[in-house]
Amino acid sequence: MVGHLTPPPALEWSVDNCTIARAMAILGEKWTVVVLRDVFSGIRRFDDMRVRTGIPRQVLTNRLAALVEHGVLRREPYREPGARVRYEYRLTEKGLDLYPVLIAVAEWGDRYLADPEGPPLSYVHRDCGAEVRVEMRCADGHDIDGKRAVLPQPGPGAHRRT
Template sequence: MPKAVHDEPTCSIERSLQVLGERWTLLIIREIYTGKHRFAEIQSSLGIASNLLSTRLKTLVEAGVLRKRTYQAPGSRHRDSYHMTPAGQDLQVILAALQQWGDCYCPRPSGPSALRRQRSTGQPVHVGFIADDDTHEIAASDVSLL
């Protein structure tokens, strides 16, 4: 039986995918993380159609992942730039996990396109499970979803 339009999904993964699940969404977020905040910069970097980019940015702003800031280049009209909210910043770990997975299971012959390092030490970092009451990493095979 199809779900009624007004039914709220009980699964947080499903609710998250309602915001993040479109093909371009995480790529747009990646571009903003790398310092591209203006519509034209994001569009040029990704090669995405302007109507799709507009729709995705609107969804991300409405979901509280991005916020708009108005700017005006000399001699031009006002435009919006897009910046991460705290909710958007928290997506960095998701992008890192996707990158880590892709580097392992879909590697480029020339190696990873980017590396993640701790700012203060320069040491490489990776995404993993850490116990709430400890600092040791737990193997994914030892984590259950309840």
């Protein structure tokens, strides 16, 4: 416990190695998160995704290739009886680790952007069926009460701007 910290001078740390920007370079391309939503829901095949989402073929091709290239998805061969070998897309560990991102986005969207009848998709705990949410907690185990209780700080990779 160090007492209340004060914000650092905000303009002094750089931005070119920003991990948020890098993450969003992957996740922020149009349709990428929608593809991930489907994959998390067990949709693994090109045409299933395309039909469900309406993503143009080329774009879907690009997104899947990019996600595979970034190690979020992996391409696995499968074979339906009496058909040739095809490939499906499955989450890697790196991909599964996007679950909190997906749920955080869904939670925000559900709160502010849902239709009156509610969101079309929810996430529940497999063991008890209760809705899953994300919560902020600090490494010392304190639950973060208000959002003002979080303080952005320069991290180890921060370097001053010229």
